[in-house]
Amino acid sequence: MSLDFKPGAFDFFRDETFRESFTYRNSNPLRFPFPFDRDDYMYSVNMEPHVPGRKGTAFEHILDVDEHYVAEMIDRAKVLADDPLRCQSLPHMTLAGWDLLELIMEAKARDYPQWFSLTKNGNRWHWVNRPLGIEQSFTFLDESTLPYGPFEYITRQTQGDFSLQDERDNDLWMDAGMITSQADWSLDFDIGMSFMEWHAPVPLAHEKGVFDRALKFLLKLQHGAPVRRFNWTMTVNPLLDTAPETYPKWGPTKTTLTQENLGAKQHLRVELQSLYRLPRSNAIAFDIRCYLCSFEQIVTVPKWARRLHRVVRDLPDELAAYKGFLRNRPAMVEWLSKYDDGAPTSPGWWPDD
Amino acid sequence: MSGGAKLRVRVDSVTPVNDLIKRFRFVALDGSDLPAFSGGAHTVVEMDDHGTRRLNPYSLMSSPADRSAYEISVRRDDQGRGGSLFMHRHVTPGMEMTLSYPVNLFPLDTRARKHLMIAGGIGITPFLAQIAQLDQFGGRFELHYAARSRVLGAYMDRLTAAHPSQVHCYFDEENQAIDLSRLLATQPIGTHLYVCGPKGMINWVLSSAEAMGWPRLALHHEEFLAPGTGLPFEVQLAASGKTITVGTTQSLLEAMEAAGVDAPYLCRGGACGQCETNVHKCDGKILHRDHWLSPEEHAANAKIMPCVSRFEGKTLVIDR
Secondary structure (H helix, E strand, O other): OOOOOOOOOOOOOOOOOOOOOOOOOOOOHHHOOOOOOOOOOOOOOOOEEOOOOOOOOOOOOOOOOOOOHHHHHHHHHHHHHHOHHHEEEOHHHHHHHHHHHHHHHHHHHHHOOOOEEEEEEOOEEEEEEOOOOEEEEEEOOOHHHOOOOHHHHHHOOOOOEEEEEEEEOOEEEEEEEEOOOOEOOOHHHHOOOEHHHHHOOOOOOOOOOHHHHHHHHHHOOOOOOOEEEEEEEEEEOOOOOEOHHHHHHHHHHHHHOOOOOHHHHEEEEEEEEEEEEOOOOOOEEEEEEEEEEEHHHHOOOHHHHHHHHHHHHHOOHHHHHHOOOOOOHHHHHHHHHOOOOOOOOOOOOOOOO | OOOOOEEEEEEEEEEEOOOOEEEEEEEEOOOOOOOOOOOOEEEEEEEEEOOEEEEEEEEOOOOOOOOOOEEEEEEOOOOOOOHHHHHHHHOOOOOEEEEEOOEEOOOOOOOOOEEEEEEEHHHHHHHHHHHHHHHHHOOOEEEEEEEOOOOOOOOHHHHHHHOOOOEEEEEHHHOOOOOHHHHHHOOOOOEEEEEEOOHHHHHHHHHHHHHOOOOHHHEEEEOOOOOOOOOOEEEEEOOOOEEEEEOOOOOHHHHHHHOOOOOOOOOOOOOOOOOOEEEEEEEEEEEOOOOOOOHHHHHHOOEEOOOOOEEEEEEEEEOO
16 A cells, blocks of 8 residues: 555545644534533543444544545555554564554445455455455465555554553563554554553552553453443644654644634544454454544534633643643633533533534 | 343254264254353353243353354263253254253463463363464463263363364373363463363362462363252241242252242352352351352351252252
């Protein structure tokens, strides 16, 4: 695969960018997975079964393919061309890569037959990805029949960052990853780390025992019963690739916010994280799907406008610092306060009808 | 729902393997492929034994590459609580049953340079699937398999035929024993050791390896405990506000389920930790039978594993 696939084969997919011109937009903000189910926020394990949800939302299918699909895949290919170490898989993780390839191909062919198809004749598989113009015959479990390893091959065609955790010694080890739309963490730094090691920088949550409970929970994760949770942060400009490696390029944009441009430039960045036990490898796949929505689009939903103001205003300093927006918090609160009339909000994250 | 996702299957065949062991083959009720699994995984088989619900874990022994069916082997335990007897006496081809999705508490460490496997009796079953997996993806292994007699050495023929230089068999009746100290002393660096069999064998192998300086993280074992029988006892369930009596051949987990309490579980054999429950009050003695809690936790009596552990005494109140 190269950088030469083009949006336009289907009108559904937007021709847009996540860099330089930043033409990314959501056609329908109501589709955005707003992550706050109450007016305040603190870390919790907050896991729920990852089952198909409301039609017309990001939860309709287990792997959401939305209008940004083609543009995101072009952006990923560019990131990988600049820095191939954004995708790594340790030698013992190949089987887990095949597990993930199977999971993704089966889900996409089942849920989006207009765009994807998978035909199997024993281990002879034929995969068609129409939006990206890809057609591939290959032998399942035979690496030599694909242009990349199975993990890289399928994650170059799938929105969301993915890491694969090997389970050993009552712990999880991040032994593979495709990480190009990350909230300021580095696969190249974290590869091979254990669960507690890669979570070490997170403030407050260790003291609350969140990671002990989360690890215990994940070690019991079963095939056929995936789970999901939210995480979130803030990003200036709709930039998918906020990596530590490229911080000099995007970090300084945090200093460019004014009350006039904040609504358009400041984005709430939501990660819909889902976790799957993989069948053949017994590894765990972690899908970190990034959704971006500008403040000016969020405040078109009155409930979300009120709630986002309150969450940002009341967040503990440690979390605002860890999420990288302590410096801009007063400006965000000032901007958001204009959209909060103090009225009560209904429970749950869905917009009021 | 406790116990995770379920599979509806039909018994495709029942095959006597020897005097004590029968093999059961399951196919999906709707004829579709069953989920793939990894070598070492088990499934929990749900049985309706004339009104008594029994859930027993059995290792999957068929090839993980074959999604058309699952196979398990069940050793009949005439002194047990009845699960294996039900399988042997009442499960016949055509019957519909429910299995849990495969769960693996005994996986291969795929980084290992070599896999050294030690099996005793029916403990051979997870290794059959692991060897099939290694056959498919490559991987060096050696199996040492002890059985009481040649007649009871299930699947020895097929194993030695397929892997004549890697499989070594031993028979108690012929006074043959694994030369463990020589075996453990002559393995290449990076070897992982796996043992599955009777408790005595597991202890012997693990303690020998530790004494010889094997890294703890290179040692793997699996032992499912049968819940075991005991005197009836009473338990107060604080969260659901019920008081139940656990019968002689019933586990605490089964008694809770019979009382309509939805308690979490996975392996039902004291190994996985899923059913761990806090103890509010214990005036008496908890008979800890799991190998999930640490010796310190056993002594503290603040937690209990209801799938296998029992109680003797006046009052037990648990958080369920």
